[in-house]
Amino acid sequence: MAAASTSAPSFSPPTKPASSPNSVCFAASARASGKRPAAGRARMAVVRAEAVDATISPTVSALRPSKTMAITDQATALKQAGVPVIGLAAGEPDFDTPAVIAEAGMNAIKDGYTRYTPNAGTLELRKAICNKLQEENGISYTPDQVLVSNGAKQCITQAVLAVCSPGDEVLIPAPYWVSYPEMATLAGATSVILPTSISENFLLRPELLASKLNEKSRLLILCSPSNPTGSVYPKELLEEIAEIVKKYPKLLVLSDEIYEHIIYQPAEHTSFASLPGMWDRTLTVNGFSKAFAMTGWRLGYLAAPKHFVAACGKIQSQFTSGASSISQKAGLAALNLGYAGGEAVSTMVKAFQERRDYLVKSFKELPGVKISEPQGAFYLFIDFSSYYGSEVEGFGTIKDSESLCMFLLEKAQVALVPGDAFGDDKCIRISYAAALSTLQTAMDKIKEAVALIKPRVAA
Ligand SMILES: Cc1ncc(COP(=O)(O)O)c(C=O)c1O
Numbered sequence: 001m002a003a004a005s006t007s008a009p010s011f012s013p014p015t016k017p018a019s020s021p022n023s024v025c026f027a028a029s030a031r032a033s034g035k036r037p038a039a040g041r042a043r044m045a046v047v048r049a050e051a052v053d054a055t056i057s058p059t060v061s062a063l064r065p066s067k068t069m070a071i072t073d074q075a076t077a078l079k080q081a082g083v084p085v086i087g088l089a090a091g092e093p094d095f096d097t098p099a100v101i102a103e104a105g106m107n108a109i110k111d112g113y114t115r116y117t118p119n120a121g122t123l124e125l126r127k128a129i130c131n132k133l134q135e136e137n138g139i140s141y142t143p144d145q146v147l148v149s150n151g152a153k154q155c156i157t158q159a160v161l162a163v164c165s166p167g168d169e170v171l172i173p174a175p176y177w178v179s180y181p182e183m184a185t186l187a188g189a190t191s192v193i194l195p196t197s198i199s200e201n202f203l204l205r206p207e208l209l210a211s212k213l214n215e216k217s218r219l220l221i222l223c224s225p226s227n228p229t230g231s232v233y234p235k236e237l238l239e240e241i242a243e244i245v246k247k248y249p250k251l252l253v254l255s256d257e258i259y260e261h262i263i264y265q266p267a268e269h270t271s272f273a274s275l276p277g278m279w280d281r282t283l284t285v286n287g288f289s290k291a292f293a294m295t296g297w298r299l300g301y302l303a304a305p306k307h308f309v310a311a312c313g314k315i316q317s318q319f320t321s322g323a324s325s326i327s328q329k330a331g332l333a334a335l336n337l338g339y340a341g342g343e344a345v346s347t348m349v350k351a352f353q354e355r356r357d358y359l360v361k362s363f364k365e366l367p368g369v370k371i372s373e374p375q376g377a378f379y380l381f382i383d384f385s386s387y388y389g390s391e392v393e394g395f396g397t398i399k400d401s402e403s404l405c406m407f408l409l410e411k412a413q414v415a416l417v418p419g420d421a422f423g424d425d426k427c428i429r430i431s432y433a434a435a436l437s438t439l440q441t442a443m444d445k446i447k448e449a450v451a452l453i454k455p456r457v458a459a
Contacts (some may be wrong), residue, residue: 011268075415098344106335121148137271152287162311164189168218174423227258230374239392261291267375355432385426411449
């Protein structure tokens with residue numbers, strides 16, 4: 001990796017004089033309060049002001065801050081100023097956690113189920129996860145091949161850290177979930193980005209994958225249904241990918257299936273580990289945040305061969321320990337809702353589908369915009385690049401996805417995420433985890449704002 005292997009941090013000797021602003025401040029405030037600072041405390045304050053070495057580890061320095069920050073800050077500032085910004089940037093369902101799940105969590109507290117659980121998660125939850133994976137995904141795991149963590153994000157980070165070494169390559173189809181490349185960086189590995197195109201529904205072309213693989217390739221990260229595109233990998237395409245993966249003994253696949261249940265027929269979810277020969281090489285990640293509207297409960301899981309799970313468990317044991325005991329009881333209740341989350345989940349999916357249909361139809365009415373109809377998740381990833389280069393009176397030039405989002409925030413008061421954050425600057429992401437009426441208002445405002453821009457290329 002690169003970025004992390006920059007030169008060693010240099011230590012700068014303290015340069016401030018003894019009467020540094022901090023120590024002066026300390027003394028002044030003590031005088032004002034009429035109290036005399038204890039000699040030790042005063043000395044410590046001086047020492048702290050002078051000796052702090054603010055060097056940050058090169059690995060952390062190499063991490064890129066979120067590119068969505070500017071737009072989020074701007075949206076927050078507008079909201080604070082009383083502007084009614086419609087936030088369609090968040091990656092979380094707008095629904096409440098289904099009542100039965102929430103009650104299971106409350107009962108856990110009432111019943112005093114509030115202590116540490118085993119690091120890997122409770123046996124009852126891991127057994128329930130094994131049943132789910134067998135019944136819904138056709139993959140067999142035993143409880144010691146399952147690790148429950150504080151959200152799928154922790155599962156993925158640990159998996160990448162556990163299997164990747166400096167010099168390894170992590171293959172990531174773009175558009176990607178923002179955190180994958182940063183996780184590779186944390187592990188000291190190098191991200192190899194594999195671009196996909198909207199005309200191919202943002203699905204990885206097997207030939208491109210084959211052309212990028214070599215003896216350094218360690219991990220391919222697949223996400224289906226995808227954040228940010230909503231694309232779902234058909235089984236036949238995954239089978240083609242598996243045939244290529246098989247040729248590289250060192251190559252593993254991390255299959256992020258967190259949006260599994262948020263899928264619109266006729267699309268069907270296939271777990272990569274269920275494909276012939278892939279069980280040994282696949283680390284399957286799933287969780288409760290999205291399908292069960294449980295983002296705040298922080299619960300996810302990894303299923304993989306025991307050696308990988310044990311390695312991830314080792315990191316977790318020194319890092320956070322097991323997930324919350326309360327959330328694990330709630331997670332169990334979620335899995336008990338029935339196949340694919342039963343009615344509670346299918347009701348939410350129906351609402352998401354209605355919103356998707358509305359947005360797809362509405363955006364198609366905008367000139368110069370390209371859309372690939374998402375088949376899962378709750379995002380639309382729209383190509384607005386034909387507007388780039390246009391001048392808008394009172395705003396300036398729409399240069400890229402970030403300036404377009406800034407423009408839409410300013411003129412339409414709708415917060416969206418620039419595609420650049422996901423590795424595709426042509427597009428912007430809209431989350432439809434919001435009520436249909438909110439989306440309708442947002443759409444009207446977006447249309448009005450877009451009418452101010454003249455597309456350079458006709459649709
Ligand atoms: C593709 C993808 N994977 C993993 C996660 C992490 O989910 P969790 O909330 O369980 O950590 C997210 C959350 O946005 C996601 O979009």
